[in-house]
Amino acid sequence: MPIPPHPRTFICSHCGWQRTTIPASDAIRLEVDWFFQCPACQHTELETRPANRAEIMRERLTQFFR
């Protein structure tokens, strides 16, 4: 059984852009579940870390109301 990747938060240290992603499966969709560059300023060295509970909760709510 595939294990879904853990929710992650991507942060651009250049402009402050931040996004939490909760992959629905192990099929990672670029620029939905994973970011290689900042969509706001095209900075390519994003910080990434496991999302914390508050970020996961907020992202779940965002998806629910989308």
Ligand SMILES: [Zn+2]
């Ligand atoms: Zn940026």
